[in-house]
Amino acid sequence: MAPQVVYQEKHASTITPQPRRPKRLYSTQVPPTLKSFRKVCEQHASKADYPLASDINKNIPIYDAPAFSTDNAAEISSLQDELYTVLLNGPGVFILKDMYTNHTAINSANAAFARIIARECSTSTAKGDHFAAGGRNDRIWNSFSKHCLEDPASFVSYYSNPWFRIISEAWLGPAYRITAQTNIVKPGGAAQVAHRDYHLGFQTEHDCARFPRPLQIASQLLTLQGAVAHTDMPVESGPTRLLPFSQAFEEGYMAYRLPDFTQYFLENYISLPLSKGDGLFFNPALFHAAGENTTEGFHRSANLIQVSSAFGKTMESVATVPLVEACWEELVLLRDTHGADSQKLDDCIAAVAEGYPFPTNLDRRPPAPSGMAPESEQDLLRRGLSKKWSKEETLTALRQIGIQSQAG
Numbered sequence: 001m002a003p004q005v006v007y008q009e010k011h012a013s014t015i016t017p018q019p020r021r022p023k024r025l026y027s028t029q030v031p032p033t034l035k036s037f038r039k040v041c042e043q044h045a046s047k048a049d050y051p052l053a054s055d056i057n058k059n060i061p062i063y064d065a066p067a068f069s070t071d072n073a074a075e076i077s078s079l080q081d082e083l084y085t086v087l088l089n090g091p092g093v094f095i096l097k098d099m100y101t102n103h104t105a106i107n108s109a110n111a112a113f114a115r116i117i118a119r120e121c122s123t124s125t126a127k128g129d130h131f132a133a134g135g136r137n138d139r140i141w142n143s144f145s146k147h148c149l150e151d152p153a154s155f156v157s158y159y160s161n162p163w164f165r166i167i168s169e170a171w172l173g174p175a176y177r178i179t180a181q182t183n184i185v186k187p188g189g190a191a192q193v194a195h196r197d198y199h200l201g202f203q204t205e206h207d208c209a210r211f212p213r214p215l216q217i218a219s220q221l222l223t224l225q226g227a228v229a230h231t232d233m234p235v236e237s238g239p240t241r242l243l244p245f246s247q248a249f250e251e252g253y254m255a256y257r258l259p260d261f262t263q264y265f266l267e268n269y270i271s272l273p274l275s276k277g278d279g280l281f282f283n284p285a286l287f288h289a290a291g292e293n294t295t296e297g298f299h300r301s302a303n304l305i306q307v308s309s310a311f312g313k314t315m316e317s318v319a320t321v322p323l324v325e326a327c328w329e330e331l332v333l334l335r336d337t338h339g340a341d342s343q344k345l346d347d348c349i350a351a352v353a354e355g356y357p358f359p360t361n362l363d364r365r366p367p368a369p370s371g372m373a374p375e376s377e378q379d380l381l382r383r384g385l386s387k388k389w390s391k392e393e394t395l396t397a398l399r400q401i402g403i404q405s406q407a408g
Contacts, residue, residue, distance in 0.1 A: 024212045032251035034260050040249045045091050052082050058270040059244040061086055061094045070162040080170035087171050091244035093282035099163050100277035106230055108154035113182050116146050138184035141362040145407050167281055168307045171224045175310035185300045191292040194265035197225050197284035200253040202372045208253050216253050220285035222312045226305035233274040237300040238291030241269040247285035320353045320377050321398050328391045340386040353377035364404035
């Protein structure tokens with residue numbers, strides 16, 4: 001028998017409703033729920049989950065570096081598989097005990113850092129920080145480059161440590177790029193507010209909400225955060241506060257500023273002591289914050305490591321200044337015709353100038369008071385057009401960004 005064909009009259013009441021498409025963006029009007037966050041964070045890690053770890057302490061896997069032969073490719077590959085799992089959908093953080101078994105490299109680096117800090121403190125340059133007031137702690141922006149220029153032998157000894165490669169490739173693969181900032185927190189140094197890190201963690205709530213959901217997840221796959229303890233770090237000195245598993249919460253970049261999430265962090269974070277030479281590495285989306293140094297006279301010192309994926313770069317280099325110089329009159333015409341706040345002008349600015357202020361030189365371009373990032377080329381161009389700067393004023397300011405962003 002031939003299949004029966006049923007014809008249905010095209011009437012509003014009989015049209016099959018289309019499935020609801022998911023929204024591209026997270027809404028700032030519909031905040032993430034603490035209930036779903038709590039469910040993610042209240043998982044538990046066990047030794048069975050991470051058999052290569054020497055211990056699981058408060059959900060954080062701890063690995064003994066000397067227990068592994070860095071020349072044994074098969075052993076290291078198995079370890080990298082486990083570390084990848086920890087960072088992706090496990091606790092999101094691990095400790096590598098005795099990353100430096102010989103402290104000579106750290107001692108030499110500390111001596112170089114002390115000279116750099118003394119030199120920088122003798123200048124009148126204002127030092128910005130993401131959280132602490134300028135000058136409250138000692139921070140060396142781009143300690144990676146400054147270390148090399150200050151003491152090449154010490155630098156080579158320090159960064160030839162094979163664990164940088166092993167851990168970085170476990171998460172990011174080859175062709176990664178290391179940057180570093182040294183942070184010395186003095187007695188009385190206040191705790192940071194819980195946050196997530198670079199890239200999206202450095203955006204304002206408004207700007208963060210403009211990035212589609214897949215980018216909210218992909219951001220954490222482009223960088224790796226870490227720290228090498230350059231002193232012992234007893235708990236009272238404020239080693240990093242961590243919330244295991246929190247990196248798995250997809251709305252985390254929208255959530256970490258909300259008061260109830262901040263309170264949950266304060267009630268549930270863990271902080272483990274570190275010994276000089278230990279390494280701490282974590283997914284940048286993990287909720288974390290440096291702790292308060294409540295000691296009387298102890299300076300907590302760490303070299304903060306950030307490793308970036310090879311893929312976070314454009315295929316071609318684009319120079320903004322020549323483009324703005326060529327089309328300045330057209331930009332002014334758009335402004336005068338449609339308004340300085342018009343979408344049409346903003347669309348063109350988005351195409352012609354760099355909207356992301358990194359990489360930069362944070363000594364010369366410290367984070368803005370209202371956020372954790374300096375002004376971008378797009379921000380400056382919008383400001384210049386709004387205030388009716390001349391062409392030369394605008395080009396000079398854009399060139400200054402390029403000059404100030406160069407490594408020192």
